[in-house]
Amino acid sequence: MSVKEKQEKFKKEVTIRFSGDSGDGIQLTGSQFTSTIAISGFDLSTFPDFPSEIRAPAGTVSGVSGFQIHFGSKAIHTPGDSCDVLVVMNAAALKANLKSLKTGGIIIANSDGFHKRDLSLAQYPVDATPLQDAKDSGYTVIEIDVTRLTRESLKDTGLPNKDIDRSKNMFVLGVLYWLYSRPLEPTVSFIQKKFKKKPLIAEANVRALNDGYTFGIATELFSERYNVEAAPIEPGTYRNITGNDATSLGIAAVAKNSGVPVFLGSYPITPASEILQYLSGLKHYGVTTYQAEDEIAAIASAIGASYGGSLGVTTSSGPGIALKSEAITLAVMLELPLVIVNVQRAGPSTGLPTKTEQSDLLQALYGRAGETPLVVVSPASPAECFSITYEACRIAVEHMIPVMVLTDGYIANGSEPWKLPKKSELKPFRFRFAKADEQSDSQTPFLPYKRDDNLVRPWAIPGTKGLEHRIGGLEKQHETGHISYDPDNHQLMTELRKEKRDNIAKVIPGQEMDEGSDSGKLLVVGWGSTYGAIKSAVTDVREEGCDVSYLHIRHLSPFPANLGDMLRRFERILVPELNQGQLVKLLRDTYLVPAEGYNRIRGVPFTVAELREKITETYNRS
C-alpha cells in the first residue's frame, strides 16, 4: 500500500501523549513536536508530567515521564482530559498511562520495551501480554521495534549502540510527523543547533528522524494518516511559551521597559526554579539575579534591594512562601515595592512537589502574623503569566506594596502559543524617587510616611541628600515614621495599610463576564490555572442548551470593585477549585452570596468531563 492509498483523515483536534522512561528523552520529544505543531499555526496546550525523582529506576512505573499535547483547529484551552494517541516506549509507560487513553484509541508501542524483563520491572504478572490485552479491549495497537529499527538505521555511523539508542525518540518523532503530516525541518534545525559541537550525534539524530518518517510512509502498520486543520487565530507574531518562562519574561520586561531596576533574590524550589534559572541568563537585559542561601535570605535580599531603589522580586512555592512570611510582614510595614511569585504545588509540607494545586490562596491572603494586607493576582494560563506578572510589578511600584502572583505547577510547566505583545502595549510605570525639596526644607524633617491621595508613601532611597531617615518593622507613627506605641496610632496605621491596598480596586480593570449573560440561574466562578478546563466545560454545557455564565477572577486581593454586583445577579454560584474550598470562602465572606464549592485535590488538573458533569448537575438541580 503506497502513501497515496492510505486514507488521509481530517480531524478537528487531537491529543497525543508521549510516555517512556525518564531517560528516554520524552520531554524533548514532546517539546519538539509542540514547536512544530505551533509553527504550523495550531492552537495548542501541553502538559508535561514527570516524576519528582531525577532518575527513578529505569523501566519502573515510578520512572515514567509523560508529555501530553492537545492541538487543533478550534480554540484549545486544556491539554485534554484523555488522549487519542498514546506513545509508549516500554511496558511501564503503558501501565502508567493506559487509563488516560480514550476508549478505542491508538497505542504506538516500542515493542522492544515489552520483553520479560520490562514486564517484570513494570510489575506485570509473569505471563502477561499487555499489548495483546489492549488489542482485545478494542484499542488499535501499532507495534514498532524502535530499538532495532534505529540501530539498523544508524549502523554505519560508527556510533556505539549506547549512543544510537539515545536517538530512539527521534525515530518515534519522525513516525509521528508522518502520521500527522507535519514537516521535519523545524526539528532538523533544532538538532543541528543543539549538537553543533557534536556533528556525528547531530547527523545520527537527523537520520533517525528522517528514517522514522520514511518508515511511516513505507510501513503497512498504519491504515490511515491524519491531517488536522490549523486554527483560526488572531493575526500576529507568536511563540510557544510555558508559564514559568512567561513569568520570567514579565519580570525581564519590567527591567527593560519600566525604568526600575529589577533585583531577583531567589532560592531553588520545585516547580519555581525555572524562573531563577531563566532570569540568571538575562543579566544583559538589566535583571540582577541572586541565588540566596535560603528562602528567607532570598526575600530579605529582595527587600534590601527595594529599599535601595530596585524592584525586589522573589520566586518560590508554598513551603518556601511559608518561610518568607515574616519577611513579607516586614515589607508590608516598610511599604516598599516587592513582588512574590508563588508557583503553587500540591501540599502540605513537601506534599507532591511536581504536582499541581491551588491551595495557597488563603495563605497568600492571610497566612502571616498580624494584619498584613497585600495584593494578590493570578494568571489564568501559561501565556497570561507574562501580562499578570508585569501588572503585579507595576502595582507594587506604583503603590509601594508587596504583590503576590499565584501561578501553579500546571501552568508553570504547561505551554501554549503566545501572541507577542508590542512595546506600546506595555503600560509605563508611573513612579519617581522622592527628592529633598518636594516635601521638606531644612527646617522640617522629612516625613517618610506622609501619604498621597492613594495613601502611597514616598520612595526615598539612600543616596538622596536631605532625606536621611530610619524605617523598620516596629509600628510607626503616622507620617513621621518614628517608633510609636500609641494605641490610636496603631489602629490608624493598620487601617491605612488596609485602605491603601483596598484603593487598588479603583485602578485595576473591572471584572468581566467570560461566558454567558450577566444574570441567571448559574454562575461558575474560577481563578488561576483552572481557566482552560472550566472554559471548555462551560462552552460544552452551553452548547447543550444550559444557560450557564462564567467569570474568572484574576485580581484576588483586592477583588475588582464590581465583582459583588455581578455575583448577586445569579441564583446559584459554583466555584470549582483544586483545594478544599478557598475562593468560595472568600466570596461568601465578602459578599454573603450562596456560593458552593466543587473541590478536587488530587494533584492533577480538573478534567473537562468532571466539570461538565458537575455544572450540568448543579444547573439542573431544583
Added chain:
Amino acid sequence: MERLLHELFTDTKDFYQTTRTMSAKQSTKTAPTNGNLKGKDFASDQDVRWCPGCGDYTILKQVQTLMPKLGVPRENIVFVAGIGCSSRFPYYMNTYGLHGIHGRATAIATGLKASRPDLSVWVTTGDGDCLSIGGNHFIHLLRRNLDINILMFNNEIYGLTKGQYSPTSHVGHVTKTSPMGSLDSPFNPLTLALGANGSFVARAIDRDPKHLQEILERSAGHKGTSFLEIYQNCVVFNDGAFQPWTDKERKSNNSIYIYDEKPLVFGKEDEYGIRLDGHKPEIVDLRSNEWSVNDLWVHDEKDRNKAFILSRFFEDNWVEGAFPRPFGVLLAEERATYEDLLHRQIAAAKERLGEPGLEDLLSGEETWEVR
C-alpha cells in the same frame, strides 16, 4: 574562581587595582561633602533608649565619631539591623537606616549592597541575632564577601527578651532559661568567621574606646565583609561577663593587643610573649633569659592559618595560665567582593551579548506569523 576572574578582568592584579582605584576615587570625590560634619551630626533626633550604663552607648559614640572620617556623604551611609538591643542602633544614627527582622540584617544588607554598591553599608547585630537565628545568613555573607561592615555586639546573653542564654553564653551559665546551668557549648565567633572564609576578622571591647575607634576605622577601610566582634557589657542581665579583660588588676595578663608585623607580647610591662613551636603556641616569660622578643610569633594579618590559631585563644580567662584573649585585627585579606564580580559579570554580559531590545527578549528562539 581564577578562571572567572580571568574572564571578568584582564588579570587578578587588574581587579585589585580597579577596586582600589574605585574606592580611592569614591573617597576623593565625596570627601568635601561631609568634611565639615562632626560626630554629633550623625546623632539622630531620637532619644537613645538603652539601659543606663549599657556598653552600647560607647559603641554608638565611637561609631558616630568615626563617621566623618569615612569621607562618605551622610546620605550614602546605611545602617541595617535585625532585632535585639544592638539592633536599635540605626534609629540613633542620622543616616539612612533599616530596622529589619530577627537575624536577617545580613541578608537584607546583601540585597542592598549587591544592588547599590555605591553605598556604605553597616550591619549592627548581636550574638543572638547574628549567630543564632541569623547564623546562616552570617556565614554566607562572609563567604560571598560583599563590602559590608558587620559590628556584632557580643554580650553573651539575650538582653531585649530579658535574660536568656545566647549562643556565646558559657557552659554552666545560669540564666532564665538555664536555671540549672546552660549545657550549650558556645560559639567562638572569630573561629566561626574565619571558617566561613571571612576576609576581615577582628575583636574589640566597649571598655577600651580608643582601641575600639582604631579597629572601627580598620573595619571601615577594609574592602570586603569586615566582621568586628565587640565585647559589650549588659549591665542588667550579664554584668561583668567580660571582667577578665576589663578588670584593672587582671586585664593585662588576660588580653593581648595584636598589631600587624609586631611580635605578640602582653602583660602589664609586655613581660610575656607568645611563640610558636611548630603550629603549637606557647606562652613564654620574657623576663627569663631563655626567650627574647626575637623568638616571638610576629603577627601577620594576611596569614589565615595563623589567624585560626590566634582565634583559638578562647580559654576561660578566669583560669590562671590560660592564653590571653586577642584584641585587634586577626585577619585582613584582599579578596574579590561579590558586588564587584556581579557588576563586572553584568557588564561583560552586555558587552558580549549586546543590549537587545524588548522584541528580542520576548520573541525567544522560534516565532511564527499568523496572518
